[in-house]
Amino acid sequence: MITFPYVATIILAGVLTAFVAGNNLSAAVGTIIGSRITSRVIGIAIGILGFSMGLLLEGSALHSASANLLPHSYVLESYAFLVSFVLFIVAYFLRSPLSLTMVLVGVAIGLSIHHGYTVNGGFVILMVATWVLAPIGSILFAYLLNAQLQKKNFKNFWSEISYLKLILIVVSFLTAFTLGANTLGLIANMAGFDIWVITSMITGIVVGSIFLSRGIIKRVGEEMYLMRYSNALTSLLVSSVFVEIATLFSIPLSNTQTLTSSVLGTGMSYKTKAIFLRPFLIILATWVISPLAGLFLGFVI
Helix, strand or coil: CCCHHHHHHHHHHHHHHHHHHHHHHHHHHHHHHHCCCCCHHHHHHHHHHHHHHHHHHHHHHHHHHHHHHCCCCHHHHHHHHHHHHHHHHHHHHCCCCCCHHHHHHHHHHHHHHHCCCCCCHHHHHHHHHHHHHHHHHHHHHHHHHHHHHHHCCCCCHHHHHHHHHHHHHHHHHHHHHHHHHHHHHHHHHHHCCCHHHHHHHHHHHHHHHHHCCHHHHHHHHHHHHCCCHHHHHHHHHHHHHHHHHHHHCCCCCCHHHHHHHHHHHHHHCCCCCCCCCHHHHHHHHHHHHHHHHHHHHHHHC
């Protein structure tokens, strides 16, 4: 039976997906577009393919996470998506970085508590521990990997650069794939993961990637282009690995957390390079504020 909450959930899942795709496409393919390894059209196509395949092939892995956070109810799910969307839009206009994954998790827990449903405390503790340990691990592994790449003796410079460009394309796809599997997988499982949800979300991926990414992808692409190929490769690879591991264990983990931490780790591997920690500390603060704000709003609704 088609009900208003069901239709609202499907529509909001697509809208959320569009904004997630538009906001995160730059993180996945900004480097290969900004450095002109691929054209903008090809880069966006790689991102769309990665998001879609991640959602379709591994998105169901987040079913356990969804069940542990919020009981399947289209009324509650539509509220969760709507509150998350409003917070996301407010943060967008304030130019404040915000993790949709963390907000959505917070809202889901708040709604469950408010309506008297039992939240799996053990899972929440595991998830929060992952949110703490994954960024630390990303910094450490990115630091070590990039330090090793710096020591590498490039015997055939141009040949090595060609290989790095090819690997960057692959890793950019994997970054989009893991976001599709984890963040979009969480949205899909909360929405019910049926054919209409998937159709709405795939549409959102295409629309968001094409129409909502232009300004962001240009700015981030240019910023990441200032990084060396090895830096960008290390950051994207380490970030993708951690998010993929979290996905396999059905733990929601934001690509923002791992990628930001990986970028910091690669920067720290240069002994002569000054690191400005203020931007990272601001993002770190949003990692604390995002789930708490979602939890509060979910609870008071």
